[in-house]
Structures are given as C-alpha cells and as structure tokens.
C-alpha cells in the first residue's frame with residue numbers, strides 16, 4: 136500500500152492537468168465549437184431522417200416494383216398463354232386444313248430448305264423468310280416487283296429442322312397405312328437439294344440422322360406391337376429403282392434383270408417380280424436399306440458428289456387381320472426418292488452421266504405433264520409416258536394419301552431452279568384426288584370371295600369332265616361333277632378359306648388351277664372371243680360384265696401371260712360385285728381413257744382397287760350397261776332357272792354359299808321352263824344392285 140500511494144497521486148495529478156488543459160481549450164474555442172457541434176449533430180440528425188425516409192421510400196419502391204413485377208409476370212403469363220393458345224389455334228387450323236385437304240384428296244406438299252453445306256459461304260440465302268406454311272424467296276426482278284415471291288404449302292421446314300421434326304409431322308399419314316390406306320410419299324427437288332437426306336439420311340447414319348424410310352418402318356413396328364392383341368399385321372418390303380427407264384430390283388445383289396410395272400398383278404403388286412421381303416424388326420429394315428442403298432446407282436456431278444442417278448422406291452406392304460371382326464386390310468406405302476432434276480450445263484455431266492440426266496429430266500417432265508393433266512382435270516392423263524408415272528399412277532390418280540416433299544437449296548445462284556421447283560410444287564398441291572379410301576374388306580366381301588373360291592373349285596372339277604356344257608343343258612346334273620371325285624380336287628387345290636378370301640396366288644398353285652384360265656367365271660369372259668358356245672354357259676360373267684371388260688380382260692391377259700386365273704378372277708369379279716351403294720356397277724372406260732384404265736390397277740392392293748375403281752371418280756359406273764343390261768330382264772325368271780350350282784353332287788359349300796344355293800334348289804324343283812322351253816340358268820343367286828339375282832342364258 137505504501138508503494139501504491141505515490142502512483143495514485145501521480146495519476147491524479149495527470150488527470151487534473153488534462154482537465155485543466157481541456158478547460159483551457161474549451162475556454163479558447165468554446166463559442167464556435169459549440170455551434171458547429173450542434174450543427175453537425177443537427178445535420179447528422181437530418182441525414183438520419185433523410186436516410187430513414189430514403190429507406191422507407193426504397194422499401195415502398197421495392198414493394199411497388201415487386202407488385203409491378205408480379206403484375207407483369209401475370210400479364211406475361213396471360214400473354215404466353217394467349218400465344219400458346221394462338222399457336223394451338225394455328226395448329227388446329229392446320230389440322231383442319233389438312234382434314235379438308237384429306238376430304239378433297241389434295242396431294243399434300245411439304246417444303247424443306249437444305250442448310251448451307253460445310254465449306255459453303257452462307258452469307259446470303261435465296262430464302263427471304265419462312266413461316267409455318269409460307270416460304271418467301273428473293274427473286275430476280277422479273278419474278279416480282281418487290282423482288283420476292285411467296286409460296287404456301289402444308290408445311291415449311293427451315294434449314295434447322297431435324298429429321299425427327301420432319302418425321303413427326305408426317306407420322307399420322309404414315310400410320311394410316313396400318314388402317315388400310317395406301318400412302319405415297321415422294322421427295323422431289325433439284326439435284327443436291329436434300330431428297331436422299333430426307334428419305335434415307337446422310338451417308339453416315341446415326342440414330343438422329345436416319346431418314347423417313349427407316350423411321351416410318353420403325354414406327355409401323357411399334358404400332359404393330361401395340362395392336363398385337365387386336366390386329367395381326369404382316370409387313371414386307373420391296374425396293375426398286377428406275378434407272379434410265381428400266382426398273383431394277385434393289386434387293387437383289389446380282390444378275391439384276393429388268394422388271395416390269397404391272398397394271399394388275401399377283402397380290403396387287405405393282406412390280407410383282409421384284410423381291411418382296413417380310414420384315415419384323417428395325418434391324419431387318421436397316422439391313423435391307425443398306426443393301427438397297429448399296430445397289431442404287433449414284434454418281435458424282437459438279438453439284439452433288441453422291442448424286443442419285445435413279446428414282447428409288449421403297450414399298451412397304453401391310454396386311455392386317457382384325458382378330459375380332461375378321462376384317463382384312465391391305466395397304467401399301469411407296470416411299471420414293473426421285474432423282475433430282477438438273478441443268479446439265481451446271482452439273483457438267485458428260486457420257487453416261489449425261490444420258491442419265493436426260494432420262495431423269497424426261498421422266499420428271501412426264502411427271503409434270505401428269506400433274507398438269509390432273510390439275511386441269513383432263514380426261515386423259517398420260518401416265519404411260521414414263522416408268523415413273525406408271526409407278527406413281529395409283530398414288531397420283533388413285534385413292535391413296537399422297538405427300539410430296541419438295542426440297543430446295545438455299546444458294547442464290549440456283550434461285551431460278553428453286554422458283555420453278557416451288558411453282559411445280561404449288562401446282563401439285565392444287566391437284567385434288569378425291570378422298571382416300573381404306574382397303575378394308577369386311578365380312579360381306581370375304582363371304583363373296585369364299586363363294587368364288589368354292590365355285591372355282593367346282594369348276595376345277597367340272598373341267599375334268601368329258602361332257603360339255605351345251606350337251607348337258609337339259610340335265611339337272613349338267614356338269615356331272617358327281618361323276619368325278621369333286622371333293623378331293625376341290626380340297627386339294629383349295630386354300631384355307633381365309634387366304635382364298637384374299638384371293639392370293641400361292642406358289643403351290645397346282646397346274647390344274649393354271650389350266651383354269653378359260654374356265655372360271657372371270658376367264659369365262661376371255662372365252663367369249665374364242666368359244667362362243669362356252670360363253671353361253673358362263674353364268675357369272677355375262678350377267679354383269681360390260682364389253683370393255685372383255686377388252687380389258689384380254690389386255691390384261693396379253694400383258695400378263697403368266698398370271699393364273701386366281702389373279703384375274705377377283706379383279707374382274709369385284710369390279711362387278713362391290714359392297715355398298717356402288718355394288719354391281721360396271722366399269723365403262725371410254726377408249727380415250729385407256730391409259731388411265733390400264734394403269735388404274737397399278738395398285739398396292741389390286742382387289743380392293745378394283746373395288747374402288749368401280750366407285751372411283753375415273754370410272755363411269757353403268758349399272759345397266761354392257762351385257763348386264765341385256766341380261767337384266769331375265770332376272771325375273773329366277774324361279775325358272777337352273778344353274779351350275781344346282782348340281783347336288785357338289786360338296787358342301789362354305790356357309791355363305793349355302794345361302795346362295797337356296798333359291799337355286801327351289802328353282803330345280805319348279806319346272807325350269809318358260810314359254811315351253813327349258814332354260815339354262817345364269818343365276819348364281821347373287822343379288823344385283825337392284826336386289827335381283829344375276830342371270831344369263
């Protein structure tokens with residue numbers, strides 16, 4: 136404690152001196168300092184106040200902004216909704232437009248613009264603008280005052296469009312093949328504009344870059360699997376090319392022979408001799424496409440180093456069997472990659488390439504002529520001027536759903552070609568084909584086919600009999616079928632009813648069947664020219680077949696010497712007996728339209744097409760025309776008629792056949808006479824459109 140005291144004193148002294156000093160200072164500055172401190176305090180207070188008011192202002196602003204943002208957000212939301220609604224409306228409009236086009240049967244036209252290729256300067260493009268359905272091209276002044284021209288199509292795809300986008304837009308069309316509609320998609324455009332890219336893909340394929348062909352089949356397989364429980368589908372493909380006006384099989388690697396495009400043919404194939412390969416998976420398809428692409432003729436030109444020198448066509452055949460209703464549907468889809476039109480001065484081709492170019496241009500110009508005729512609704516359409524138009528005849532003039540994919544290049548130096556391509560495409564879009572029809576065959580048609588099969592079998596038997604028809608007229612057993620062993624022949628040659636219903640020719644068709652060429656109802660028509668006696672006994676043909684059919688039957692036969700009667704029969708028969716309101720109508724083709732008629736059957740599904748042709752717009756239906764007209768009054772005498780099918784020895788027909796037999800049997804029991812003469816019945820018991828039965832003398 137003694138030590139601490141001096142320290143304490145020292146500190147106290149120091150403090151007192153500081154206080155004194157301060158007092159002195161305060162005394163020195165007191166008046167001004169006090170004022171300034173007060174001022175500063177005041178300013179500080181003011182600053183504080185203004186800070187807090189700024190703060191509250193800021194808070195208000197923040198609230199205001201957030202309210203505004205919320206409002207803007209809401210409005211944006213409403214706007215975006217409206218925009219998407221607008222797009223939906225646009226999309227709906229497009230769908231409705233497409234539906235109208237479907238109903239009118241317009242050929243749909245999609246346009247795709249190729250991007251600039253790597254290494255190309257892309258500073259300027261001839262495409263001035265694109266919308267959903269419109270494309271505007273910058274034109275040389277002669278095409279328009281404002282230097283641009285617009286074209287409208289069903290859909291326009293810009294250079295950035297992916298393969299997937301392109302495919303998804305045409306997917307519904309492609310899918311309709313499984314509902315029995317024939318479909319044709321063909322890629323058109325100047326050389327190097329991207330047709331092969333769209334249809335097949337680029338040279339090196341990836342999952343993303345594969346084209347329509349592969350995607351289409353893949354999609355069909357998916358649907359096939361989805362519908363497995365209800366419909367059984369069989370899918371097979373053909374791949375051909377038309378090179379220098381010759382049709383070649385792309386699925387045959389060696390010894391490729393020239394094929395013919397048929398007017399009517401076995402199984403309704405347009406090119407029956409081309410390989411047809413069943414496919415069940417995408418790997419099958421990939422393999423086939425590789426093979427096909429490998430076999431396709433390509434060559435290098437100044438415009439495209441892998442230019443297709445041929446038109447190629449992948450045809451997908453579909454047959455579906457509805458497990459519940461029993462309905463059979465058949466349809467086919469052509470996927471066509473046309474060779475590109477080219478100006479030979481630009482493509483700088485010589486020799487073989489030049490020859491190819493000339494063939495390509497010639498066939499494309501034939502296509503142009505066909506389109507022009509169709510657009511003008513001319514009665515004569517020159518389908519037969521090229522193999523290409525023959526192949527596409529059914530799609531361009533038939534009841535298929537057809538889509539043309541027009542391709543253009545963006546380079547300004549080909550703008551003239553671009554414009555003529557787009558003009559052509561506009562013309563194509565104006566062609567109305569009439570509503571497409573599904574190739575479905577319901578129970579009634581199948582029933583009739585079964586009857587034919589049965590009758591055909593009876594005739595097979597009859598052919599083996601020594602007696603001719605004339606000599607047996609008075610006998611109830613006029614065909615003597617009971618004398619032979621009808622049943623085994625019938626059964627041996629008869630195919631399962633389901634198959635016969637489709638009237639397909641099987642490879643196991645026996646020589647006996649082939650020998651029937653002149654002796655079945657359909658071929659009985661042919662007999663008329665050669666054997667007048669026989670025709671009197673042709674109890675189906677004369678009742679309903681017009682003269683033109685005789686001619687056409689002959690022409691078919693001349694062109695297709697190898698066709699069996701199985702092929703001829705259904706076509707001719709179904710021309711006459713079609714279900715529905717057109718049933719029983721007869722084709723009458725003016726001679727100047729022979730082109731059209733000859734090709735009308737160039738069909739994916741010939742039976743059905745013949746059915747359709749009787750109701751199609753190109754066919755003049757004359758119910759009472761031709762021979763049938765003459766025979767019609769005889770229908771009144773049904774009860775007095777006898778018929779081949781009265782033969783009691785014929786083995787039991789299919790269920791449906793029994794129905795037809797009934798009136799015939801009763802006619803046998805009644806006296807088959809009129810005016811004291813015995814009559815040979817021409818009735819087959821089938822109803823004519825008027826509900827009467829067909830009869831012939």
Ligand SMILES: Nc1ncnc2c1ncn2[C@@H]1O[C@H](COP(=O)(O)OP(=O)(O)OP(=O)(O)O)[C@@H](O)[C@H]1O
Pocket residue numbers: 248249250252294324325326327328329330331332333336337338439441442443444473474475476542
């Ligand atoms: N949409 C596209 N995206 C990217 N490249 C494309 C597109 N379209 C085409 N190409 C490329 O452009 C080139 C020419 O295309 P492509 O061979 O398909 O033309 P083309 O119309 O079939 O020609 P040609 O008629 O001479 O056979 C190819 O290299 C192809 O890969």
